[in-house]
Amino acid sequence: MTVLAETAPRVAETGAHRSGGDRLANSLRLPVAAGLLWLGVAGVILAVPDAQELERTSLLGVLAIVVGAAQLGVAALSWVTAHAARLARFAPWLIVLALFVGVWEALTAKLDVLPLPFFPSPQAFVEVYTDDWRRLGDSLLHSLLLLARGFAVGAAVGFLVGVALGWSRRVGYWIHPVMRLVGPLPATAWLPLAFFIFPTSASASTFLIALATAFPLTVLTWSGVASVQTAYYDVARTLGANERFLILKVAIPAALPHVFVGLFMGLGSSFAVLVVAEMLGVKSGLGWYLQWAQGWAAYANMYGALLVMALMCSALITLLFRVRDRLLAWQKGLLQW
Amino acid sequence: MVALARRVALDADFGAAVDLRAIDHGFDLHGAYLPVLEDVSFGIPAGQFVALLGPSGCGKSTLLRLVAGLERPRHGDLLVDGEEVRGPDPSRVLMFQDPTLYPWRTVWRNAALGLEARGLLKEQRHRVDQALALVGLNKFAQAFPHQLSGGMAQRASLARALVNDPRLLILDEPLGKLDSLTRLAMQGELTRLWQARGFTVLMVTHDVEEALLLSNRVIVVSDRPARVRADLAVDLPYPRHRDHPELLRLRREALGLLGLGQDW
Numbered sequence: 029m030t031v032l033a034e035t036a037p038r039v040a041e042t043g044a045h046r047s048g049g050d051r052l053a054n055s056l057r058l059p060v061a062a063g064l065l066w067l068g069v070a071g072v073i074l075a076v077p078d079a080q081e082l083e084r085t086s087l088l089g090v091l092a093i094v095v096g097a098a099q100l101g102v103a104a105l106s107w108v109t110a111h112a113a114r115l116a117r118f119a120p121w122l123i124v125l126a127l128f129v130g131v132w133e134a135l136t137a138k139l140d141v142l143p144l145p146f147f148p149s150p151q152a153f154v155e156v157y158t159d160d161w162r163r164l165g166d167s168l169l170h171s172l173l174l175l176a177r178g179f180a181v182g183a184a185v186g187f188l189v190g191v192a193l194g195w196s197r198r199v200g201y202w203i204h205p206v207m208r209l210v211g212p213l214p215a216t217a218w219l220p221l222a223f224f225i226f227p228t229s230a231s232a233s234t235f236l237i238a239l240a241t242a243f244p245l246t247v248l249t250w251s252g253v254a255s256v257q258t259a260y261y262d263v264a265r266t267l268g269a270n271e272r273f274l275i276l277k278v279a280i281p282a283a284l285p286h287v288f289v290g291l292f293m294g295l296g297s298s299f300a301v302l303v304v305a306e307m308l309g310v311k312s313g314l315g316w317y318l319q320w321a322q323g324w325a326a327y328a329n330m331y332g333a334l335l336v337m338a339l340m341c342s343a344l345i346t347l348l349f350r351v352r353d354r355l356l357a358w359q360k361g362l363l364q365w
Numbered sequence: 366m367v368a369l370a371r372r373v374a375l376d377a378d379f380g381a382a383v384d385l386r387a388i389d390h391g392f393d394l395h396g397a398y399l400p401v402l403e404d405v406s407f408g409i410p411a412g413q414f415v416a417l418l419g420p421s422g423c424g425k426s427t428l429l430r431l432v433a434g435l436e437r438p439r440h441g442d443l444l445v446d447g448e449e450v451r452g453p454d455p456s457r458v459l460m461f462q463d464p465t466l467y468p469w470r471t472v473w474r475n476a477a478l479g480l481e482a483r484g485l486l487k488e489q490r491h492r493v494d495q496a497l498a499l500v501g502l503n504k505f506a507q508a509f510p511h512q513l514s515g516g517m518a519q520r521a522s523l524a525r526a527l528v529n530d531p532r533l534l535i536l537d538e539p540l541g542k543l544d545s546l547t548r549l550a551m552q553g554e555l556t557r558l559w560q561a562r563g564f565t566v567l568m569v570t571h572d573v574e575e576a577l578l579l580s581n582r583v584i585v586v587s588d589r590p591a592r593v594r595a596d597l598a599v600d601l602p603y604p605r606h607r608d609h610p611e612l613l614r615l616r617r618e619a620l621g622l623l624g625l626g627q628d629w
């Protein structure tokens with residue numbers, strides 16, 4: 029991968045010395061190579077007979093053809109619009125993926141060298157989505173709903189407690205010791221108790237996820253509010269601000285960068301608790317799906333669910349980054365996700 | 366801005382009268398008491414422009430914080446319009462030595478802070494625009510503080526103070542970070558505004574010439590703990606010229622009080 033990626037800019041550099049047409053031809057080299065490689069992989073998938081008993085070989089072949097044709101289409105369109113040319117930056121990745129899928133297909137479906145069921149073929153992987161999408165989709169939906177409930181409750185509680193701790197000494201007196209004792213305890217330690225105390229496993233899991241979210245958010249909101257410069261308060265006070273204004277319009281906006289760090293940490297730990305809760309208590313969701321797939325030794329399903337889960341977590345983190353970029357547009361040098 | 370000035374018109378009693386009586390103040394620093402103000406007494410009649418001169422670290426900003434009501438003096442009485450100062454009030458606006466703009470607000474919303482805090486923003490939005498125009502920042506209304514130069518930030522902070530139509534304007538080296546040209550222009554604006562609106566001004570500056578060009582009175586304080594060393598009246602009409610013989614004489618006197626007499 030690194031070798032291929034490094035050649036890409038070098039091609040562009042040398043192209044700069046030549047005429048415009050040559051430069052374009054050079055920048056198209058990688059998408060064309062990626063397209064042809066994928067068509068080649070498709071040829072292997074479709075032409076070489078399977079050594080394993082498999083159902084979705086032709087579908088996988090068609091998918092490979094589609095990817096390859098799309099790359100060639102991008103290359104062709106690059107002559108016309110600069111828009112398509114930007115898609116060409118995925119070409120190095122697609123080349124590596126083509127090689128990966130090709131080798132994977134050869135070692136599993138075609139030559140049957142890797143042991144089943146731990147190493148399913150690419151078509152078995154595709155089959156998970158074509159044949160079990162209903163159950164997978166349902167699990168995804170349940171996971172999302174549970175996560176949203178728990179995270180929302182935890183974020184709201186964590187934020188409010190954090191602001192109260194940062195603002196009021198009296199609140200701090202009572203909450204601080206409790207938080208110091210209970211906060212660092214991993215939320216999963218409550219698991220047996222929670223499933224026993226709460227009437228349903230869903231409410232127990234919501235509680236656990238909320239707990240996991242709330243602690244880091246509380247600590248960071250608190251430190252954010254506590255570290256606001258007193259000069260900011262002085263400015264507002266000389267201009268006639270009351271306490272409500274000082275909290276809502278000075279303390280909270282000033283603490284917001286800290287709050288977002290807390291939200292990222294809270295979201296991360298809520299993922300962990302979600303999966304554990306689903307594996308151990310709730311009879312739905314992606315965590316449960318993983319457990320179920322393992323019970324049937326359906327490793328292809330497990331990999332398929334892991335991919336869905338990775339996409340879900342990544343999408344949620346991305347969403348949080350977007351929200352942060354909107355609200356903290358005034359900060360310079362924000363990390364780009 | 367002209368319109369704004371006319372609207373208020375010259376109301377003889379608009380400015381606030383300030384009275385400091387035997388003020389003592391200090392801080393606990395590393396367990397020891399650090400006296401900062403000692404027996405500071407002077408009065409400012411309504412509408413007067415008073416400049417405060419003194420060596421660095423002597424307690425000028427501390428004195429201004431007391432007058433603004435951000436801190437209570439340890440001893441002595443601090444009266445504004447005959448009433449004890451118990452806390453900050455929007456009629457007495459302090460412009461801080463550092464601009465301390467809120468980094469999460471645009472220049473416009475920073476300037477609008479006082480109106481927003483008092484719930485007047487809806488009716489008086491135009492005042493924000495006028496104040497920004499006065500300090501020459503209307504083109505930067507939507508900029509964030511990190512996009513401003515030091516001098517621009519200071520002007521934004523001056524606009525934030527002026528928007529509130531204070532009766533007592535307390536300025537802590539308001540023009541300290543400006544280049545000499547902008548500084549001259551802002552000195553002119555400040556004088557015009559003061560004459561048009563009639564508020565009282567208490568201004569700290571480290572520039573003797575600026576103090577003499579702008580104020581009715583220059584109060585010179587000693588090194589820490591600060592005491593009033595001299596109270597110089599500047600009875601000259603505005604606009605003043607820096608080469609006026611009386612002004613040159615006062616300048617020599619003030620510099621002498623600050624310990625720079627011989628070489629100047």
Ligand SMILES: Nc1ncnc2c1ncn2[C@@H]1O[C@H](COP(=O)(O)OP(=O)(O)OP(=O)(O)O)[C@@H](O)[C@H]1O
Binds near residue numbers: 419425
């Ligand atoms: N909050 C505080 N705690 C302890 N000491 C303080 C505090 N604020 C000011 N001081 C001390 O009081 C003294 C006077 O400070 P002040 O800021 O009033 O000086 P200044 O006259 O405004 O100086 P400059 O001209 O440099 O701005 C300094 O010695 C400073 O260390």
Ligand SMILES: [Mg+2]
Binds near residue numbers: 425427462
């Ligand atoms: Mg100062």
